[in-house]
Amino acid sequence: xxLYFGPVSGNSYKLRVLCxxxxxxxxxxxxDLEHGEHRSAAFLRLxxxxxxxxxxxGEVRLWDSAACLVYxxxxxxxxxxxxxxxxxxxxxTQWLALAATELQCGLQYARRGVLRGRWTLGDAERAQAxxxxxxxxxxxxxxxxxxxxxxxxxxxxxxxxxxxETAPEAGVPLDPCPRILAWLERCRALPRWPARPVPRR
Amino acid sequence: xxLYFGPVSGNSYKLRVLCxxxxxxxxxxxxDLEHGEHRSAAFLRLxxxxxxxxxxxGEVRLWDSAACLVYxxxxxxxxxxxxxxxxxxxxxTQWLALAATELQCGLQYARRGVLRGRWTLGDAERAQAxxxxxxxxxxxxxxxxxxxxxxxxxxxxxxxxxxxETAPEAGVPLDPCPRILAWLERCRALPRWPARPVPRR
Numbered sequence: 574x575x576l577y578f579g580p581v582s583g584n585s586y587k588l589r590v591l592c593x594x595x596x597x598x599x600x601x602x603x604x605d606l607e608h609g610e611h612r613s614a615a616f617l618r619l620x621x622x623x624x625x626x627x628x629x630x631g632e633v634r635l636w637d638s639a640a641c642l643v644y645x646x647x648x649x650x651x652x653x654x655x656x657x658x659x660x661x662x663x664x665x666t667q668w669l670a671l672a673a674t675e676l677q678c679g680l681q682y683a684r685r686g687v688l689r690g691r692w693t694l695g696d697a698e699r700a701q702a703x704x705x706x707x708x709x710x711x712x713x714x715x716x717x718x719x720x721x722x723x724x725x726x727x728x729x730x731x732x733x734x735x736x737x738e739t740a741p742e743a744g745v746p747l748d749p750c751p752r753i754l755a756w757l758e759r760c761r762a763l764p765r766w767p768a769r770p771v772p773r774r
Numbered sequence: 775x776x777l778y779f780g781p782v783s784g785n786s787y788k789l790r791v792l793c794x795x796x797x798x799x800x801x802x803x804x805x806d807l808e809h810g811e812h813r814s815a816a817f818l819r820l821x822x823x824x825x826x827x828x829x830x831x832g833e834v835r836l837w838d839s840a841a842c843l844v845y846x847x848x849x850x851x852x853x854x855x856x857x858x859x860x861x862x863x864x865x866x867t868q869w870l871a872l873a874a875t876e877l878q879c880g881l882q883y884a885r886r887g888v889l890r891g892r893w894t895l896g897d898a899e900r901a902q903a904x905x906x907x908x909x910x911x912x913x914x915x916x917x918x919x920x921x922x923x924x925x926x927x928x929x930x931x932x933x934x935x936x937x938x939e940t941a942p943e944a945g946v947p948l949d950p951c952p953r954i955l956a957w958l959e960r961c962r963a964l965p966r967w968p969a970r971p972v973p974r975r
Contacts, residue, residue, distance in 0.1 A: 621911045622872075633861045637871040644864035657858035660834045663845035666870070670838040671823075673871050678879040678895065694879065694904055695896010703895055710822045 574599045576641075577619065577627040579606045581772045583681060583735040584638035585626045590731050591642055593765045597649045639669040642728040655728050664722045668729035675707025676736040684736070684743035701745050704736075708750055711737060715752035719759060726763060734760050738769065775800045777842075778820065778828040780807045782973045784882060784936040785839035786827045791932050792843055794966045798850045840870040843929040856929050865923040869930035876908025877937040885937070885944035902946050905937075909951055912938060916953035920960060927964060935961050939970065 576592075576599045578585035592599055604610050604625050611623050620627045620636035628634070628641040630648075635641050646655035655665055678693075683700035686692040694700060711733060714721055722729040738757055740747055747754055760766060777793075777800050779786035793800055805811050805826050812824050821828045821837035829835070829842040831849075836842050847856035856866055879894075884901035887893040895901060912934060915922055923930040939958055941948055948955055961967060 621914045622907070633864075635864050635868055637868045639871045640864045640868035643867045644860050647858070647860035647863055657848070657863075659845050659848035662848060662858075662863075663834075663836050663841045666844045666867075667836055667838045667841035669867070669871075670840045670874050673874040674879060678875060682895075692896070692900065694883075694900050695893070699893065699895050706823070713822045 574628065574630040574645075575602055576600070577602045577604050577616075577625055577629075579604055579611075579625040581770045582606065582625050583739065583769070584624070584677075586769050587638045587731050587735050588626050588628070588641050588645065589767055589770075590734070591645050591650075591654070591728060593767045594731075594763060595645070595649045595654070596765065597645060639673060639732060642669070642732060646728050653725070653727075656723070661723055665727050665729045668721045669732050671707055671710060672729075672732035672736070675703055675710070676733060679704030679707055680740050680743045680745060681736045683745065684739055687744050688742060697744060701743060704740065704743060704745050708737065708740065708745070708747075708753060711756075712750045712752050715756050719756070721756075726760070730756075730760055735769070775846075776803055776830040777801070778803045778805050778817075778826055778830075780805055780812075780826040782971045783807070783826050784940065784970070785825070785878075787970045788839045788932050788936050789827050789829070789842050789846065790968055790971075791935070792846050792851075792855070792929060794968045795932075795964060796846070796850045796855070797966065798846060840874060840929075840933060843870070843933060847929050854926070854928075857924070862924055866928050866930045869922045870933050872908055872911060873930075873933035873937070876904055876911070877934060880905030880908055881941050881944045881946060882937045884946065885940055888945050889943060898945060902944060905941065905944060905946050909938065909941065909946070909948075909954060912957075913951045913953050916957050920957070922957075927961070931957075931961055936970070 576588055578601055610616055617623055622636055626641055627636050635644055643655055656662055679700050682693045683704055686697055720726050720730055777789055779802055818824055823837055827839055827842055828837050836845055844856055857863055880901050883894045884898055884905055887898055921927050921931055
């Protein structure tokens with residue numbers, strides 16, 4: 574399996590985490606986001622969205638981090654990390670959706686704006702408010718639950734972890750969210766959970 | 775199965791479509807979005823996000839349209855509308871993700887802004903540009919393919935249909951996208967595909 578990653582991309586980090594937890598080996602292809610390699614014609618043939626990560630495994634080619642998580646979990650993780658029964662799969666999907674909207678389009682786009690001045694969808698205030706609304710849903714779920722879905726670690730946790738962890742860099746402090754802070758620690762304590770790659774300053 | 779719908783909500787419409795195609799009966803509970811029922815304490819206990827649709831089926835309670843589509847498809851549609859094999863499920867998930875980000879946070883949030891002056895994430899220009907980037911991905915995929923995933927109709931098509939169809943109301947005309955227009959027609963021609971409910975003027 575070949576994975577095209579941005580060295581410090583949060584969406585690539587999600588796949589690093591799952592592969593580490595499942596001890597699945599992969600070949601990493603580094604995509605030079607700083608020099609716009611993800612916008613090149615060659616890369617757009619891999620992923621028309623122009624984003625990392627991309628997964629290739631024999632005939633299978635996938636873009637989007639949630640799709641790649643689902644593939645790796647179903648292929649290598651049995652029913653544990655992404656079950657196939659209607660209620661289980663749907664419960665996991667619910668959190669993948671929150672990760673794609675409130676956390677990605679809210680927190681991550683706010684973070685990119687704050688750190689790099691690139692505003693995909695609008696101003697800081699609205700993106701942060703949208704991100705905070707997602708964190709409220711996480712905090713509520715974690716009242717009385719240790720994990721987001723199915724009362725065990727699944728790809729739901731991995732998908733939501735990346736941009737919840739970096740919320741403070743988006744200008745959204747996590748101090749009002751003690752349950753999220755405890756859940757981030759629980760995730761990090763899972764065997765082989767890798768720390769996120771930090772950009773060189 | 776009980777489904778909480780907004781009468782003209784696009785995300786509720788996605789579930790109407792799948793239930794119609796699969797001839798799955800359900801009890802509809804109308805949520806009065808105009809008078810803010812989705813922000814009431816009672817509704818927030820059903821869905822902490824404060825949005826329709828919500829699904830209840832015995833012990834199962836789900837929010838998020840993609841999660842509900844997955845549940846109904848896996849429960850009532852065998853492997854046809856949402857398969858469980860790694861590559862098939864991941865390919866479907868890829869389009870559910872596009873529906874949640876570029877189409878929902880781009881096209882639908884632009885449409886809500888244009889029609890009702892409510893800007894969830896920022897200005898018209900950026901939301902429309904984000905939406906257009908999603909349409910480009912759809913248009914590219916439909917070059918040489920009749921359906922978004924697996925070369926057959928799946929919940930990927932249903933998830934993307936709703937806010938692609940209403941792109942013009944978001945200020946994003948579909949004339950430059952002949953393959954999307956033809957695909958919308960193919961979707962509408964599936965047996966029992968219901969027209970979207972149109973708001974009273």
